[in-house]
Every structure is written in structure tokens, then in C-alpha cells.
Amino acid sequence: MGSLIKIEKRNDISNSILLFSPVLAIILTLLSGAIIFYFLGFQPLEALKIFFIIPIADLYGFSELLLKATPLCIIAIGLSFCFKTNNWNIGAEGQLIFGGIVSGGVALLFYNQEGFFILPIIILTGALGGAIFALIPAILKTYFNTNEILTSLMLVYVAKLLLDYLVVGPWTNPEGFNFPETRMFSDSARMPLLFEGLRIHAGIFIALMLVALSWFIFFKTFLGFQMKVSGLSLKTARYAGYKGKKTILLVFIISGACAGLAGVGEITGPIGQLYREISPEYGFTAIIVTFLGRLNPIGIIFASLIVALTYLGAESAQIFLQVPKSIGQIFQGLILFFLLASDFLLYFKVKFLITQKKNEY
Amino acid sequence: METSLKISNISKAYPDCLANDNINLELKSGKIYALLGENGAGKSTLVKILFGIIQPDKGKIFLNNQILKLNSPRDAKKNKISMVFQHFSLFETLSVLENLILDSSEPKKSLENKIQDIINKYNFNIDLYTPVLNLSAGQKQKVEIIRCLIKNPDVLIMDEPTSVLTEQETKELFISLKKFSKEGILIIYITHKLKEVITLCDEVAVMRKGKLISISKVSNEKIESLANKMIGQNLKIVRKKRLEEKSNDQLIKIVNLNYKSANPFEVNIKDINFEVNRGECLGIAGISGNGQSELFQMLSGEITSENNSIVFDNRPIGKLNPQERRKYLIAFSPEDRLTHASIPQMKIFENVALNNFKSSDFFKGGLINEKKIKDHSQRILTKFSVNTENVELKTQFLSGGNLQKLLIGRELITSPNLLICFNPTWGLDVGAIHYIHETLIKINDQNKSIILISTDTEELFMLSDKICAINKGRISKVFKTTDVSTEKLGLLMGGQFD
Numbered sequence: 123m124g125s126l127i128k129i130e131k132r133n134d135i136s137n138s139i140l141l142f143s144p145v146l147a148i149i150l151t152l153l154s155g156a157i158i159f160y161f162l163g164f165q166p167l168e169a170l171k172i173f174f175i176i177p178i179a180d181l182y183g184f185s186e187l188l189l190k191a192t193p194l195c196i197i198a199i200g201l202s203f204c205f206k207t208n209n210w211n212i213g214a215e216g217q218l219i220f221g222g223i224v225s226g227g228v229a230l231l232f233y234n235q236e237g238f239f240i241l242p243i244i245i246l247t248g249a250l251g252g253a254i255f256a257l258i259p260a261i262l263k264t265y266f267n268t269n270e271i272l273t274s275l276m277l278v279y280v281a282k283l284l285l286d287y288l289v290v291g292p293w294t295n296p297e298g299f300n301f302p303e304t305r306m307f308s309d310s311a312r313m314p315l316l317f318e319g320l321r322i323h324a325g326i327f328i329a330l331m332l333v334a335l336s337w338f339i340f341f342k343t344f345l346g347f348q349m350k351v352s353g354l355s356l357k358t359a360r361y362a363g364y365k366g367k368k369t370i371l372l373v374f375i376i377s378g379a380c381a382g383l384a385g386v387g388e389i390t391g392p393i394g395q396l397y398r399e400i401s402p403e404y405g406f407t408a409i410i411v412t413f414l415g416r417l418n419p420i421g422i423i424f425a426s427l428i429v430a431l432t433y434l435g436a437e438s439a440q441i442f443l444q445v446p447k448s449i450g451q452i453f454q455g456l457i458l459f460f461l462l463a464s465d466f467l468l469y470f471k472v473k474f475l476i477t478q479k480k481n482e483y
Numbered sequence: 484m485e486t487s488l489k490i491s492n493i494s495k496a497y498p499d500c501l502a503n504d505n506i507n508l509e510l511k512s513g514k515i516y517a518l519l520g521e522n523g524a525g526k527s528t529l530v531k532i533l534f535g536i537i538q539p540d541k542g543k544i545f546l547n548n549q550i551l552k553l554n555s556p557r558d559a560k561k562n563k564i565s566m567v568f569q570h571f572s573l574f575e576t577l578s579v580l581e582n583l584i585l586d587s588s589e590p591k592k593s594l595e596n597k598i599q600d601i602i603n604k605y606n607f608n609i610d611l612y613t614p615v616l617n618l619s620a621g622q623k624q625k626v627e628i629i630r631c632l633i634k635n636p637d638v639l640i641m642d643e644p645t646s647v648l649t650e651q652e653t654k655e656l657f658i659s660l661k662k663f664s665k666e667g668i669l670i671i672y673i674t675h676k677l678k679e680v681i682t683l684c685d686e687v688a689v690m691r692k693g694k695l696i697s698i699s700k701v702s703n704e705k706i707e708s709l710a711n712k713m714i715g716q717n718l719k720i721v722r723k724k725r726l727e728e729k730s731n732d733q734l735i736k737i738v739n740l741n742y743k744s745a746n747p748f749e750v751n752i753k754d755i756n757f758e759v760n761r762g763e764c765l766g767i768a769g770i771s772g773n774g775q776s777e778l779f780q781m782l783s784g785e786i787t788s789e790n791n792s793i794v795f796d797n798r799p800i801g802k803l804n805p806q807e808r809r810k811y812l813i814a815f816s817p818e819d820r821l822t823h824a825s826i827p828q829m830k831i832f833e834n835v836a837l838n839n840f841k842s843s844d845f846f847k848g849g850l851i852n853e854k855k856i857k858d859h860s861q862r863i864l865t866k867f868s869v870n871t872e873n874v875e876l877k878t879q880f881l882s883g884g885n886l887q888k889l890l891i892g893r894e895l896i897t898s899p900n901l902l903i904c905f906n907p908t909w910g911l912d913v914g915a916i917h918y919i920h921e922t923l924i925k926i927n928d929q930n931k932s933i934i935l936i937s938t939d940t941e942e943l944f945m946l947s948d949k950i951c952a953i954n955k956g957r958i959s960k961v962f963k964t965t966d967v968s969t970e971k972l973g974l975l976m977g978g979q980f981d
Contacts, residue, residue: 135828344846351837354826360785361815361823362837363806 129470143467144414144421147460148428154456164443172442173453177434185320189392190430193218193384193401195329195422197408199336200380202417203373206340206353211374213259213274214381215405216281217252221382222389223285224251226396229311229389230293230304240310245328245386252382253375255281260374264367270374278405289397303397313391325387332380337419349373381405402433410458429454486512486547486637486669488533493542495528502528503539504693512637512669515660517680517701519713520690521912522883526673529690530640533671534566535559546637565631566640569647571623575616579626582615583633594633601632605659619977620770621652628659638669645679649770650940650973657683675713677706678941691715714913732761734932735901736794740801742777742786742956750774750956752781757951757961759901762930764923766947766964768940768976774956775936776818779905782934783815784808795901809840814894816904818936820883824890827879831871831889832860834878840897859896867892868918884915891919895926902926905936920946940972954978 132139152170159169177183197214204211225248232240259273290302298305313323340346352359352369359366388400411429415422436450490508494501502525510516520526531537533544535553544551546562553559559566573582584594595611602609607625615623624644631639641660645653660683664670672684680687680701687704689696689712696712735758742752752774759765769775780786782793788801795811805815817823825834836856839845845856860874867888871881878886887907894902907923908916923946926933936953937943943950944964951961952975959975967975 342851344849344851347833347836347846347851350829350833351826354828355822357823358826358837361783361805361817362839363784363804363809365804 127472127474129472132469132471135468139468140416143464144416144425144461146464146467147414147457150460150464151453151456154460155453158452162443162445169439169443173435173439173449174431176442177431177438182320183434185317185322186434187427187430188322188326190433191426192325192329193387193404194408194411194429195426196325196332196384196387197377197381197405198411198415198422198426199329199332199419200377201408201412202336202415202419202422203349203376205412206417207349207369207373208353208356209260209263209370209373210271211256211259211274211377212271212409213256213276213278213405214377214408215401215403216274216278217255217378217381218385218388218401218405219278219281219285220255220385221248221250221252221378222385222396222400223281223288224248225382225386226304226307226389227293229307230396232311233305233308236308236310238310240308241313241390244311244390245383248382248386249379250382252385253379256374256378256381257371260371264370285396285400286398293396295395301397304395306395307390311390312394313387321392323387323391325391328383328387332383333419333423340419345372381408384408407454410454410461414457414461429457432457486667487545488638488669489545489548490529490533491543491545493529493532493539493544495525495532495537495539495541501693503532506542506690506695508688508695508698510669510671512667513664514685515664515670515672515683517684517687518671518673518690519675519677519680519687519709521675521713522910523692523912524690524713525693526690527642528693530566530642530671530673533559533638534564534640560634563635563637564640565634565636565638567624567627567631567642567644569643571627573615573623573626576614578612578614579609579618580611582626583611583630587633597633598629601629605662607659619652620647621649621655624648624652624656625659632663636668638671639663640671640673642673643675644672645674645676646938647770649977650969651977653679677709677713680704680709681706689713710913733758734761734763734796735759735934737782738792738794740778740781740788740792742781742788744777750777752777752956755958757958759932759934759949761900761932762927763949764927764933764935764947765961766943766950767934767936767953767958768943768950768972769936769938769953770976771938773953773976775905775938775953777956778953779815779817779903779936782903783817806839809838812840812897812899813901813903814838814897814899816891816894816902816907818905818909820886820890825878825886828877830875830877831864831881832857832874834889835860835863835874835893838893840899842897863889863892863896866896867922884911884918887911887915887919891922895922898929899931901932901934903934903936906938907935908939908942940969940976943972944969952976954980 156166156170160166178187197218201211201214225244228244228247255277258277259270262268262273263270289304293304295301295303295305313325316322316324348364348369351362352364352366356366384404385400389396393400407429411422411425414429415425432450432453435453436447439445439449440447488510490506493503493506495503506529518526518529528537532539535556535558538554544553551562580595580598583598584591587594598611607629609622609625615626644656648656660670674680684701686698687701687709688698689709691713737755737757740752740755744751750773755778757765777786781788784803784805784807787804790799790802793799793801795813800808800811821827836845843859845852857874864872864874869888869892870885881889891907908919911919923933935943935947947964949961950964950967950972952959952972954976955978959980
């Protein structure tokens, strides 16, 4: 007797399945979210509404959504360069922080000055800082054969501790009553706000520009083609004669620069100074965003909005349901988990057999 | 005791093909049966059914007039059916004896005696206590055969056993198989090599596209008649015009080429020297795994070397990568079409773009010139008779033969000065092999050169002007092909260079 369900390998991955898989993952996340809320003793639908609808029901909420989605989107765009070529940069959080440190340092240099040139310098140095920090695991990988997953991850803690040291030590605000934070940046060192009374700032344009640029690179340039080939088969890339080491260094630089830009956006946008917690782990969450967005620039826009919502939802749930904010991380974990599970459908199709064949002997 | 095996109305369908279409066969012990057919003819499916790996959709098997139910290889072994696979399943780090006693419940001592008896009886020259990794391919195969013989089989199935053997090892194998047959073991010998059928077998069953075409006595057949049955059409045999006077116009020279790999699974290349003139084909024979892959990668530039160790047209190119070597109009066709020469998930025109000769200009100013690539691909499809016109098709949907035509076409359309190819007809059907051989001969006719690394000695004798063998990363002296016999080449492949 054969089984009723048959699993077959797919010959080809169709575009519709490619889109269906993240949608399925989101539906399954909502379902299991409802179950979790039920067992916590809440009305599931009501709780989901508080988590996913209430936070963006007004204009301020929507602006907050964009505010949180911006860094996620910027980092994820950068990470997609790495992940497309099988370079597992897990340290975007560290690159974000280091970019923040470098650009924050520049911003502090200009703390009592005004001028149109200040912000561009800060932005550039932030990107540079992130790129340099990402170059460390890249060089270790290409020249010393280390595993970039470990080195990039460990460097996150180096960046965190460095920031910690700076804000309690040399860079601490002299008039700040020993709080672990720096001076506020001058107005010229802040991202322009888009609307009066809302926190959404010009960083969103950087995100959109990067989306367009990366789309162009991926699909229209030789560099993008090389990245595609290296990602699918390193052996074939070598046969084609593409320079492997150069590509590795380049994708790390790009992704580090993006993470650094996200850091700049945070400290010159909503924060306006340096302190310990400049990023609620955007660098790690962006990994989920990258995969949820299918390593595709357009997909990443949607994915960053969805994941940003889990940040807002968690805050809203904390206020209205008195559950800890970390419930947001549960939802992020669930999305990634279900996405990986749904990806099974990319490579295999499930067939339900109604009539069975019996072997004749 | 006489064994009889009857296959009755066996059918097996796969989603896209009928692998076995109503097969009927009656086999009796005392004879060696050849099961002959091209790749994809369905012979592997049939023996896998006989060994219980695959269950048929329809049909029955009888052993000694008793119906046989085979749900797994275990059932087959219980019924004294044994099989030696093309690829060995031995633990390399264990000794021969340890490998042999692994799956047996008999006490070790009595089993060891039994194995020793088998070794003595058939003159197998094998030390039971050596680790398997020190054995040659022929010896490993003997270990697999002993593993079968321990079980006193009535039926022994051999799946393309000579693909990894040298000429000498093949001879030894045939002697053993004939002995087994005399002792009453029914032997089913699967192959696509016609010569082997003629020298070894008593009866031959030919399969084509899942159907059994004929069963006949080998004594009534000739190589040509078998070939026609196997392919289903008359093929004219390709012949190479060998000019008496070849040019002395040197094109590429390899001088003391060395490579020491950090990877224990790779073969080190030691002091390789040879040269190839214009219009010439140099054949490099060898049993697979003797450094061919490493040598190919050094010639292509995937592994770089001392700049002076490869001199092309009087210019040192050892340090150049494949892309840079293509500028000198050198083309490369790797052995593995699916993981090395192409990417199956990509479309035809994208795979064509992998190979950017200078004149093709696919990526002007760093941008993808899609129209140019597609036009170029279209030309390859037409000129090299690939069975599709759609350049947007992913190459995973091309058959082996069509994919190889595309890939060879990709190399040849810019008419390179030198083509370096590695097992260009590996795994192809006879029609495609024929086409590739004709194409390679044409290249030589146009005064272009070829380095042909191949494990198929017939192919090498047919195509090359000069021939040598590679063994454990060393290369033998280069001979004129007409001066070398099959036996001599076999010795060279086995490493006996003097």
C-alpha cells in the first residue's frame, strides 16, 4: 500500500510559488499567534487586532511604521548582496553600531556648529564606518579561511562594548549628570523631518534610493550577473573566470555600508545623540527581512513593513495586554520559522492521492 | 543445480517516461547474459527491479518457477540474488576483511576462512588486512565480488563493471566471470560497450527506450548488428583523416607543471610536460581520479600555476584566470556539465553569457547586453542543432546530449585556436556521441588544436593524433596514436610508464 500523500521534487520553481511561500508563512504566523494569545488568556482576534491593526490605525502610527521599516529596509538591501553570493554576514548589528559610532563621533565634533555640509559628511562617514567594520570578517574569510558567520557575529559584541565604553567614558555628556549618553547633536547634524509632529525623516529616501540602485545592479549589470552565478555555483563562477575574492570583499563592503547608513539614520533621526541602545537589534531582525523579501529589492520593501509592524505591535501589546515586549521577537521568530518551512514547497510538491495503485504480483 | 530466472510482463513508468515496457525474459544458469542498451534504455531500471530496489508497476518475476516477491535488496539477497554496482560501497578506512564481515552474522573466524578459500580459488590477489583506500579500482571491485560470493549466489548482476577498470583488470574480471558461470552462477552483465558483449557473453538482450528489442546468441551477432539494434538506426562510423605530415607549428607547451593540493581528496600534479601543435589532437588517457580533473583546471586557469609552466603561442599564461585565457581564444569544456560548465537553474542565454570571449562583448560598460547575448545564443542553437529555439529555456530542461551540444557550441562558435575538453561524451547517447565526435574532428580539419582528456579509450584511439596516459598525477611519454596498442595504453594507464 502506498501512502496517501506523495512528495515529489519540483522540476522548476515557478514565480507564483515564490510569492505564495511568504504569504503562507504570514498566514501561519497569524494563526499560531492567535493560538498563543488564546493560551495567554486573551480573546485571540482582539489580541491580534491590538498587535497588528491598532498600532497603525492613525497617521502617527503609520509614520512610526515607516520609521522602523527604514533601517530594516536599508540593512536588508545590503544583506541581500551578501546572501545572494552565499556570504553569511550575521554581523549587520555590529556594522550598524560601528557606523553609528563613527558618524556620531563626527556629529559630536560639530556639536556647536551649524552648516549644510555637516549632515552629508556624517552620512558618508557612517557608511564608511560600517563598510570598514564589515571588511574585517571579509578579509579574515578571504585570506585566512575563517568562517564569516562566527567572526561577523562576534564583532557585534566588540562594537556594542566599544559604544558602551565611549558613552560612559570619553564621549559622555559633560553636563549630563553622568548618564551614559553623549551630547545632543546640533540641528545641522539631524535628518530633516518630513512632517511637523511626526518622527518620520529623510532617511526613508535613502532607503528608496538604495532599493532602486540595488534592483539595477542585480538585474542589469555584469556585477549582478556575477553575483548570481557565484551564488548558484562557485565552481561555475571559477570556470567563468570571475574573481571570487574581489566579489566577497565587495559584497561585504556594500552590506556594511548599508548597515552603517541605517545607524546614521537612527542616531541623526529619532535619537539625536549616542547612547547604549541605539538599535533594538535591527541588524539581526533585518536578516529575517532579507529572506522574507526573497533577496529581492521590491520584496524587501514589503518585508520590512511587515516586520516593522511586529515592533509596533509588541509595544502596543505591552500597553494594552500587559504582556512583555519580547512577544514581538516571538512573532519575528515565527515568521522566519514558517518561511523556512514554506520554502519546502519551493522545491517539492505535495500530491494527495485519491486512488491508489497496488503492485500486482 | 540449475537456476532459472523468468521475467514476465514487467512494466515500470516514471512521470515522464516508460522505463520498462512489458519486458519478458527467460534466463538459465551456465550462461553469461548481456543486457545491452544506451543510457536511458531502461536496463538499470530492470536490474534494480530484479534486485528489489524498485518495485514494478506490473509484472512478475519467477526464480526456479517460484514466484518471487522483492520488496527490498534484503529479499533479493535471501533468494541468492547478488549485485555489484558501478560505484563501490566500501568503507575506505576499514580493512578488506572488516568491510566483508560488516553485514554478516556468521562467526568471524569461519567467515575469514571462507573468504580466504574464495581468494585462493579464484586467484584474487588481495590482502585481507590492507585498508580499502590502498586498493586499485580493480581490487576494490574484487572485494565487492567477494562480498557477493560469500552468500553463494545463484544470480550475479554486474552493472557496467568495466567503466573504472584498465584493460588488464578487465581481462582478469572476464576470466573470473567465466569461472563463476561454469560453476553454475547465472550472470547478468549490463553494458553499453559492444566489444565486451562479443568477448564475454553467450547471449545478448538489447534494450531501447524501455523496450526489449531482441534476444539472440552472441555467436550470431557482429558489432555492427548489435550497434544498429541498440541505436535503432544505421550510423556511419566516424573516421578521422590522419595526415602523415602534421605541422610542427607549436601552439601550446606545458613545462614542469606542478600542483600540490591542500585538499586530501584532490590529486597532486607532478612535473607534467607536453606540447601540442596546430591542427593536432592530443589524447590524455587515464582511469578516473588520477589527476585529470586537476590537470583540466590547471589548463583552464581555475587553478593557476607558475606563469612559465604553460606557454601558449610563445606567451606564458600560467597565472591567467579562465576569462583572461579566453582572450587568447582558448576554450574549455569541463567534464561535469551540470555543476561545472553550466548552471541548470539559469536560462540558456544566461549560461551562454558565462563564457564571455572578447569578441562577444556581452557586458559592455559593465551592463548586461541582453539582446546581444540572446542573438549569440540563437546562433549556437541553430548551428549546433540543439533541439530548441527558446533561449529563455532553463538548461535543466535540456537532455544530456542537447546540453552538451549547447556547451560545446558555446565554446566553438568563436572558433577558438585550442579546445581543451574533459570526457566530452560522458553519459551521452550514441547519436549525440557521434555528433560530438564529428564536431571534434572538424576542429582538427580547420587546423585548430584539441587536448582531449578522456577515460574512454575507444574515443581516444578514434580522435587523437598523439596519445599519453595520466596516472596518479604523472603523465607518460607521448606516443603517436598509431604506434600504441590497447594493451600498451592499458599498462600506461596502470602507471607502468617504462
